[in-house]
Amino acid sequence: MQTIRIDKKLSRKEAAKELCVSPQTLANWASNGKIDIPYHKIGKRKVFYYQSDIDAYIASTRTTHSE
Incomplete structure (x- = not known):
């Protein structure tokens, strides 16, 4: 059986x-x-x-500092 994940919808204000x-x-x-x-x-x-699109954008902006 395949599991279907429901992606949360966010208003512009929530996003x-x-x-x-x-x-x-x-x-x-x-x-x-x-x-x-x-x-x-x-x-x-x-x-x-979609919450997943917001999460993906946040993940794409993650930076680390190298010495």
């Missing part, structure tokens, strides 16, 4: 909180393509993000 930015900053990133985080647009204003 922005996860990223420690304002919802307007997240909207600007989506608008100008500065940061490429996948999102889904429903209608003219409703936007949602």
Whole structure:
């Protein structure tokens, strides 16, 4: 039997909180393509993000300092 994982949907406000930015900053990133985080647009204003995409972006920005 295959296990199906349900990915949590986040509003723009919730996704922005996860990223420690304002919802307007997240909207600007989506608008100008500065940061490429996948999102889904429903209608003219409703936007949602998947938790896994937010987690993947956070993981991609991880840095370590080498001496």
